[in-house]
Amino acid sequence: MNHIVIVDPFSTGKLYAPLLNARGLNCIAIISRPDLPAHFTQDLVAEHFTQVLDWRPELVETLDALGVVAVIAGCETAIHLTDHLTEALGVRGNSPATSDQRRNKYSMQQALDRRELAHIDSHLVTHPDQIAAVLTTIAPDQQYVVKPLNSAATQGVVFATGRAAVEQALLNAGWDQRNDLGEVNLGFVVQPFISGPEYVVDLVAFNGTYHVATVCRYTKILRNGSPFVYDSLDTLDPNDTDLQPLLDYARQAAAALNVLHGPLHMEIIWSPQGPVMIEAGARLHGGIAPRLFQQVYQPDLLSVAIDSYLGRPAPAGSGCSRQLRHGRIGFFWAERPSTFEGPGFEPMVEAGKVPGYGGHRYFVATGAHVPTTIDFATCPGLFWLSHDDARQLDHSAEQIRALLWSQ
Structure with a gap:
């Protein structure tokens, strides 16, 4: 009884297996579909798994004989199969009868409406x-x-x-x-279109009760004629009383989506009428965020999610993680179309000296065309920072953009 199944362990789903292996658990990767795109499947780290299997219905009997203790959704493509397997294997999970509420953007709004919660x-x-x-x-x-x-x-x-x-x-x-x-x-x-500041709330469900692991706020700016250019995603303190209406709503929305176990990533607009969920996904926050959260929050999102899957109790205390430091994901933007040439060696070295610098990632390859940034889809890359002083993040972000993105 020491096997964990991770369905589609891509994106941030690849972060689970090393931590579970360190606890003496054997991880099995199941690939939900044979036609998953290469930019997903190349994330697979095969050495973290005792087996890598392509999904077929006969696997249920094989997995049942092994004694699987948990099934984890690695990313969006895994939601439906994960729910199916948890029911088939009799382990903790969310009902396959309501999977669409956690994946389909129309169904999730209908679920909110049925509970008479703010919805679109x-x-x-x-x-x-x-x-x-x-x-x-x-x-x-x-x-x-x-x-x-x-x-x-x-x-x-x-x-x-x-x-x-x-x-x-x-x-x-x-x-x-x-x-x-x-x-x-x-x-x-x-x-x-719903206007207002945009927040991200990451909850983890423990048999239908919810621990708030992170709260973040997006800052968007008017640039290149578009008001939808992302400037930053900043971490906030979930224990801030000013955020209580947002978190109360998030917990109610999670219940409406029938999330009983594991993480839920929610995007919420705080409109003049109050918070309203834009969409949600029953998986970890994507991108580099979980790594940044490890430096910012205690307990961090990834650790809390693992505890939920393993049937451990929710963290004691307020129902919210504590913010230990300030964190930011900053976004690069292109003022005009160009060809990406990279920053060069010296700017990379200097970036490493910037206070709070955690790393950066480009979404474009050297020599690739870069369009003018007008939204997240045209964002050419990002960087992340953490520091004890929130004011330092502004100075560091300015330095990183000057060093690592210039046109």
Whole structure:
């Protein structure tokens, strides 16, 4: 009884196995689909696993005989199969009957509505023949968001004002195309644009009670004619009483999505009417964030998630992790189209001397074309910082951008 299954251990899902191995547990990787894109599967670190298996229904009997104690969703593509396996193997998990509420961007808003929680009125479009009917609901001067039901990040997201622009966005949408997750787009959702500061809350469920592991706030700036350019994601103290309405809502939303075990990553707008969830995913925060959180919070998100999967009790205390330091993920932006040439050796050395510097990552390869940054999808890279003094983060961010991104 010392085997852990990790479905699609990619993105931040690859962080689980080394920590579980250190606890004497054997990890088995299951790849949910044979057509997962290479930019996902290249994340696999095979030596962290006793077996790497392609999913087939017969595996349930094999896994049951091994004595699996937990099934973990590594990333978005793993949600449905993870829920199926937890039920089939009789281990802690979330019900496969409600998997869509934790993956489908229309279903999760419907789940909030059923609990009479703040939500976004959403219109589902699963076929181009439905566009005309949806357009009758569109206000002439209101701004809308058109997004795929099952994509990740901001891929395929279009902002449109008025009926004609929404129609054009839907006509130009990627019908029957595969997204960056390798999944065929199941359809699109049309939602009124909700304004207000954007927060990220990472919860971990312990049999239906929720520990808040992190709270962060995005800062967006007007740049290159777009108000959707990301400047930073800053960590906040979950024990700050000013954040209590946000966290109360997040816990209620998690319950509405029927999250009983494991992590839930939530994006929430604090609108003038109060917090409203944009979307959520039943997995770890993506990117480099969990590594930064290890330096900022105690206990950190990854450790709390592992405890939940292993059936350990929730951390004692307030129901929130403590912020020990200040953290920031900063984003690079391109002022004009260019060819990426990299920063060179000396700037890289100097960046390492900047107070609080944790690392950086480019999303473009040397010699690649870089478009003008207008949103997260066109962001060319990021960096991360942590420091005892919050004011130092501003100075360090300015230095890092000057050293590692200049046009």
